[in-house]
Amino acid sequence: MFYIVEILGTVAFSISGVLVAMKMRMDFFGILIIAFVTSVGGGTLRDMLIGNTPVTWMTDMMYTYVILVSSIMAIIFRSKLNYLRTSLFLFDTIGIGLYTIIGVEKGLNANLHPIICIALGTITACFGGVIRDILCNEIPVIFRKEIYATACILGGIVYFVLSEFPIGNNWVFMISGLVVILTRLLAVIFKIALPDLYSEKKG
Amino acid sequence: MFYIVEILGTVAFSISGVLVAMKMRMDFFGILIIAFVTSVGGGTLRDMLIGNTPVTWMTDMMYTYVILVSSIMAIIFRSKLNYLRTSLFLFDTIGIGLYTIIGVEKGLNANLHPIICIALGTITACFGGVIRDILCNEIPVIFRKEIYATACILGGIVYFVLSEFPIGNNWVFMISGLVVILTRLLAVIFKIALPDLYSEKKG
Amino acid sequence: MFYIVEILGTVAFSISGVLVAMKMRMDFFGILIIAFVTSVGGGTLRDMLIGNTPVTWMTDMMYTYVILVSSIMAIIFRSKLNYLRTSLFLFDTIGIGLYTIIGVEKGLNANLHPIICIALGTITACFGGVIRDILCNEIPVIFRKEIYATACILGGIVYFVLSEFPIGNNWVFMISGLVVILTRLLAVIFKIALPDLYSEKKG
Numbered sequence: 001m002f003y004i005v006e007i008l009g010t011v012a013f014s015i016s017g018v019l020v021a022m023k024m025r026m027d028f029f030g031i032l033i034i035a036f037v038t039s040v041g042g043g044t045l046r047d048m049l050i051g052n053t054p055v056t057w058m059t060d061m062m063y064t065y066v067i068l069v070s071s072i073m074a075i076i077f078r079s080k081l082n083y084l085r086t087s088l089f090l091f092d093t094i095g096i097g098l099y100t101i102i103g104v105e106k107g108l109n110a111n112l113h114p115i116i117c118i119a120l121g122t123i124t125a126c127f128g129g130v131i132r133d134i135l136c137n138e139i140p141v142i143f144r145k146e147i148y149a150t151a152c153i154l155g156g157i158v159y160f161v162l163s164e165f166p167i168g169n170n171w172v173f174m175i176s177g178l179v180v181i182l183t184r185l186l187a188v189i190f191k192i193a194l195p196d197l198y199s200e201k202k203g
Numbered sequence: 204m205f206y207i208v209e210i211l212g213t214v215a216f217s218i219s220g221v222l223v224a225m226k227m228r229m230d231f232f233g234i235l236i237i238a239f240v241t242s243v244g245g246g247t248l249r250d251m252l253i254g255n256t257p258v259t260w261m262t263d264m265m266y267t268y269v270i271l272v273s274s275i276m277a278i279i280f281r282s283k284l285n286y287l288r289t290s291l292f293l294f295d296t297i298g299i300g301l302y303t304i305i306g307v308e309k310g311l312n313a314n315l316h317p318i319i320c321i322a323l324g325t326i327t328a329c330f331g332g333v334i335r336d337i338l339c340n341e342i343p344v345i346f347r348k349e350i351y352a353t354a355c356i357l358g359g360i361v362y363f364v365l366s367e368f369p370i371g372n373n374w375v376f377m378i379s380g381l382v383v384i385l386t387r388l389l390a391v392i393f394k395i396a397l398p399d400l401y402s403e404k405k406g
Numbered sequence: 407m408f409y410i411v412e413i414l415g416t417v418a419f420s421i422s423g424v425l426v427a428m429k430m431r432m433d434f435f436g437i438l439i440i441a442f443v444t445s446v447g448g449g450t451l452r453d454m455l456i457g458n459t460p461v462t463w464m465t466d467m468m469y470t471y472v473i474l475v476s477s478i479m480a481i482i483f484r485s486k487l488n489y490l491r492t493s494l495f496l497f498d499t500i501g502i503g504l505y506t507i508i509g510v511e512k513g514l515n516a517n518l519h520p521i522i523c524i525a526l527g528t529i530t531a532c533f534g535g536v537i538r539d540i541l542c543n544e545i546p547v548i549f550r551k552e553i554y555a556t557a558c559i560l561g562g563i564v565y566f567v568l569s570e571f572p573i574g575n576n577w578v579f580m581i582s583g584l585v586v587i588l589t590r591l592l593a594v595i596f597k598i599a600l601p602d603l604y605s606e607k608k609g
Contacts (some may be wrong), residue, residue: 029352051459053254139543149435232555256457
């Protein structure tokens with residue numbers, strides 16, 4: 001089941017890459033590269049940081065196939081993508097939850113400190129989008145508006161808190177993943193944002 | 204002979220870096236760094252992705268010497284570089300062909316899937332230019348105009364098709380490298396581009 | 407004592423990251439990420455290039471704690487940072503001197519050529535700022551104005567020259583670090599810059 005969730009997340013990330021790349025009027029291969037980077041960029045940076053090479057997408061072909069198929073479909077049906085906006089947002093959010101916990105566990109396998117593991121989870125989930133925005137010459141969205149990183153960090157903390165209790169690994173995985181997903185959903189639905197550090201300058 | 208070709212490619216890449224950096228009015232070290240990144244950036248990313256560290260240019264001093272000499276020459280004779288435009292374009296194209304096949308073979312040595320090897324070849328040939336453009340705060344040229352990546356991917360495919368036939372390794376190397384070079388040359392000469400995905404919006 | 411100097415340098419780098427991120431009006435986590443990247447980005451790139459993984463900040467928690475505390479303090483006392491401008495500049499300069507020599511020694515430990523070691527020192531000292539500027543969508547400052555890289559390269563050269571003489575390792579370390587620091591200080595005080603390559607176009 002985790003595998004299916006991971007595929008859905010990969011699909012959502014690659015389509016979000018396609019959408020940004022098309023807004024920049026890139027050509028076919030530009031779009032493919034951006035889709036690829038958005039999907040696997042975070043995990044790639046994580047793997048390079050901990051020395052887990054060749055990086056994951058080079059040894060597990062699932063990523064390549066899923067990204068190729070979903071990007072090409074997204075390019076072909078680009079005029080219909082608007083109808084999928086809500087599903088894509090959901091997939092994307094689920095993908096972030098899953099990627100966060102995968103990143104945390106990779107850190108644990110490398111015997112790293114919990115804070116570093118949470119950072120690795122956040123990198124896995126968020127840095128694909130950061131690299132996408134850099135390649136598209138924009139200031140990464142994550143630094144300015146979304147509650148993205150906050151959700152990942154919260155989920156990572158929950159993961160380590162739950163690990164102290166005698167519940168199975170699978171439950172820890174699922175509950176902390178759900179925390180990421182729900183935090184993001186609630187933040188978007190209720191338009192919650194971090195306190196504005198700059199308000200005093202505006203007044 | 205391959206070694207001479209590799210040096211010519213390195214020269215061309217570093218001079219292309221010098222030209223971009225001077226257009227951005229960078230200072231001496233800025234220019235050197237951009238020349239360096241343009242030449243070895245793609246191979247560096249490839250090496251980090253597959254865990255081939257220390258990366259190639261750190262253990263083979265040829266790159267450093269060639270880039271230093273050619274960049275300094277390019278800075279000194281900067282007003283004459285225009286006369287070399289055609290030679291530089293040829294060197295650059297040859298370099299791309301060679302870098303692509305080198306990247307493909309590094310992937311094979313790491314036992315990676317053919318699609319991943321082709322991706323590594325394309326990364327080796329193209330990502331120096333991508334990193335250069337990011338450092339110069341421009342949207343990477345490759346994503347918008349050139350048939351660059353297409354040529355590399357085509358050459359990579361030819362490499363694997365030819366490998367199925369009983370011809371020597373050297374021939375496979377040379378023919379597939381030539382495919383990259385000729386694809387790019389023909390595309391530029393006949394102004395071939397990928398189909399425009401956005402034409403419907405213009406009408 | 408080196409450890410205290412390293413902490414001061416990390417503090418200065420992270421606060422410089424906070425200042426840039428706040429100028430871009432980033433949110434809380436954006437600021438933290440930029441502070442982190444500015445402090446450890448150079449060392450991280452160095453570690454990934456030579457294959458020293460997991461990278462340093464993942465195994466030595468000092469960096470994480472120092473960056474978290476100093477960034478949060480900087481955000482809280484943001485209106486008072488102006489009074490610290492001179493101290494911060496001094497810390498930053500000291501940090502660059504120290505980071506340069508640390509980078510050079512990491513290269514030596516990996517048996518790399520002196521030129522490559524000097525490059526690694528420069529990368530350690532300067533690339534945190536480069537990555538910060540890329541993330542903030544600006545052309546890296548270092549490529550355009552400062553005598554930053556020059557100071558690092560000079561210090562690296564002094565390191566290798568002194569190593570030829572029968573003086574203790576600690577002295578080599580300290581003297582070459584001081585060369586970096588003094589070069590930068592003198593350059594800023596006397597407004598020394600590299601010769602302008604573009605003056606002929608202006609005239």
